[in-house]
Amino acid sequence: MAMRAPPRVLTVLVGLFSFGAVAAAPSTQPVLQVDYPFPTADKPQSKTWFSHGCWWAILPRIAGPSLWQRTETGWVEHTEVQAALTGLPGRADVWWDGDGATAVSAADRIIRIFRLKPADASARTWQAQVLATLPSPADDAIETITVARDRDGEWWIATAVQEKIFTWSSRDAAHWSPPEVIGRGVDADDICAVAPLREGVGVIWSDQKHETVSLRAHRTGQPLADWQPVEVVHAGERNADDHIHAVLASDGTLWVATKNSVDGIGEPQFVLRVRSPDGKWRNAPYGRLPANVAISRPTVVLAPTGAVLLGHSAYHGRARSEIVFGVADLAAPEIQRAPVTVIAPDHALHSRVNDVTGPKAVFPERGAWLVLASDAEGRVYEADLHDITASR
Secondary structure, three states: OOOOOOOEOOHHHOOOOOOOOOOOOOEOOOOEEOOOOOOOOOOOOOOEEEEOOEEEEEEEEOOEEEEEEEEOOEEEEEHHHHHHHOOOOOOEEEEEOOOOEEEEEEEOOEEEEEEEEEOOOOOOOEEEEEEEEEEOOOOOOOOOOEEEEOOOOOEEEEEEEOOEEEEEEEOOOOOOOOOEEEEEOOOOOOOEEEEEEOOEEEEEEEEOOOOEEEEEEEEOOOOOOOOOOOEEEEEOOOOOOOOEEEEEOOOOOEEEEEEOOOOOEOOEEEEEEEEOOOOOEEEEEEEEEOOOOEEEEEEEEEOOOOOEEEEEEEEEOOOEEEEEEEEEOOOOOOOEEEEEEEEOOOHHHOOOOEEEEOEOOOOOOOOOOEEEEEOOOOEEEEEEOHHHHHOO
């Protein structure tokens, strides 16, 4: 793919990084590196999207968010966006709407909303613009924040801070409503995620104090402050933890990968929560905890074939870990069917890889089904999930 000269290729790392689709063997080498630890975090966020025939990612640097493109010869950084984003929090959640990428990030008590847009039809260069700066809705630091857009074009962001669940809305992503409290009394460690629903938008959150997972929906066309009653997805059984990742399928099914707080050897560590298009929930535990491996950070992504793919991190002590994916099968005794390792850093790197991130949208019909993960040194690994469905 032809690229203009200014974007910076990480030539200092030639020979260390491997590019191209992952075959049957797991990915063992990083494909890029930034100067920020675990750049693919946070748990509910999405960093990537597919457009103009290739993959893109917003990843944090110490100086602020950075834009990356996966070309035919590897990942390339578009440094032309850096000046506009310098000083912004780098760990962002991204929504691609077909014309551009709208992102939200937060650090301490400040929320930033910014937008990246191709400067030309071929996306050879990009423009970046900061759209809004919002203060924390409470006198406390913000752990993480997410963004979604409903079918009416309304933008929504949501975060958990000071034991409350807050949302904001906007027509243009630049002018935002005052924060609305839609949930109270959660633990200071809890998080939430906003996601589109068939009928509008929903915010799902964990509540470790009361051992519940809940969702509250807003119907398209209703007043901005008019939220539906809280839906208790699951109560009791130590089912809540601050690990949530959600995606919406084209048929209106919401798929939510979560972790519970059971943490018992031989017991399911995760719960796949499935909300049907008519608003009915099903909770399907999976991922039995092995005796010698810790598993965490569940995630869910969607294939154009209709397959639902479940991933997580598997830790082998403090020095080594890997990323595992399997196909969801709600009819099977173990719903994460035939899980396989897709990323396993070379032992010489001493890499504890973590924090899988994928797109909010369904993987492309044509192109790699990429997910990314990273480590404390800022090294980023990729895996193409085509392989885990091809033989199953």
